[in-house]
């Protein structure tokens with residue numbers, strides 16, 4: 001079965017989820033007039049898949065460039081960005097040509113930013129190959145790279161013209177990557193759709209199998225949350241007074257600091273798992289959520305096999321990184337917290353002592 005979800009932004013596009021949906025790439029690339037060239041940006045692990053995607057495009061007389069970039073976070077650098085610009089420049093890429101991001105979230109974040117910045121913006125298609133990429137990174141138009149000072153500090157909002165989530169590619173996904181993706185799925189459960197939490201709690205064994213129906217269902221539910229959240233607030237301005245897109249940053253203020261401190265040796269979802277427990281501790285200590293909801297964070301994340309504790313003794317380093325979080329205004333840290341299940345709000349400028357206590361609870 002194939003599911004098609006529309007992301008209803010000003011320029012709506014579809015996310016297609018199912019088996020064999022990579023076949024639809026030709027149609028997406030050809031959308032719009034004048035395409036001559038296609039660049040498929042991919043990690044080394046996706047080289048064979050990139051070659052498969054290339055064939056039908058070449059048969060249609062398109063000039064296809066495979067741009068192989070380093071794996072994971074090593075792709076999200078200015079050097080790799082400049083390398084991609086060089087390839088596009090030498091190949092003569094124009095505004096009617098198309099970029100395809102094929103891989104996990106790191107690759108699609110980079111590819112999206114290449115597309116956003118080349119000629120000030122060309123069309124791109126996302127072809128995510130991890131659970132995390134499908135549920136989160138490939139949808140919503142946040143693109144970017146890291147700098148030495150922090151995660152995703154340079155980027156742009158640039159939406160894809162379509163997203164193809166081919167469930168067939170998940171068969172070989174390493175167990176650790178599947179668990180990492182589940183962190184963003186669980187996040188969607190806490191901020192918007194508690195039925196996700198019920199599903200995970202009811203079938204912990206099935207969610208360890210990337211080919212299971214339940215994983216496909218969770219991916220679809222997660223994408224639905226993401227699509228409707230970004231639709232109302234693409235640029236994360238929250239201008240209608242609601243929390244808007246910032247809700248999707250649940251667990252990320254602390255999580256991004258963990259990733260940077262660990263030099264990206266922890267997976268994004270692992271760091272976000274720890275970050276969600278941290279911020280649930282913050283909300284509990286601020287009198288916003290009860291003990292049961294706090295405990296549910298630890299229990300469900302541990303059920304999935306994700307970490308819920310972190311190393312002690314580095315609060316100052318983490319706090320320094322958190323000050324560069326994109327939600328910070330002036331010198332005031334702002335956290336996405338729950339005031340109840342599926343009711344995310346912003347907690348601005350909590351006491352440093354409360355944050356330190358929450359950190360100690362996670363670091364114990």
Ligand SMILES: NC(=O)c1ccc[n+]([C@@H]2O[C@H](COP(=O)([O-])OP(=O)(O)OC[C@H]3O[C@@H](n4cnc5c(N)ncnc54)[C@H](O)[C@@H]3O)[C@@H](O)[C@H]2O)c1
Nearest residue numbers: 045072104105106107129130132136137142169172173268
């Ligand atoms: N733009 C957004 O809205 C957004 C949202 C969430 C996360 N992100 C970003 O996404 C990144 C994390 O994404 P990720 O978890 O997909 O990590 P990743 O891109 O590093 O991929 C994880 C690993 O899985 C491998 N891989 C990919 N697909 C595979 C497959 N089908 N089979 C076997 N191996 C495969 C990759 O080569 C890599 O080693 C982070 O940089 C994070 O900041 C962005």
Ligand SMILES: O=C(O)C(=O)C[C@@H](O)[C@H](O)[C@H](O)COP(=O)(O)O
Nearest residue numbers: 136140142151152245248249252326
């Ligand atoms: O799409 C969003 O908005 C999110 O916050 C989704 C997050 O899961 C994702 O990791 C995002 O890249 C974080 O964005 P950032 O603005 O904190 O860098």
Ligand SMILES: [Zn+2]
Nearest residue numbers: 136184268272
């Ligand atoms: Zn994330």
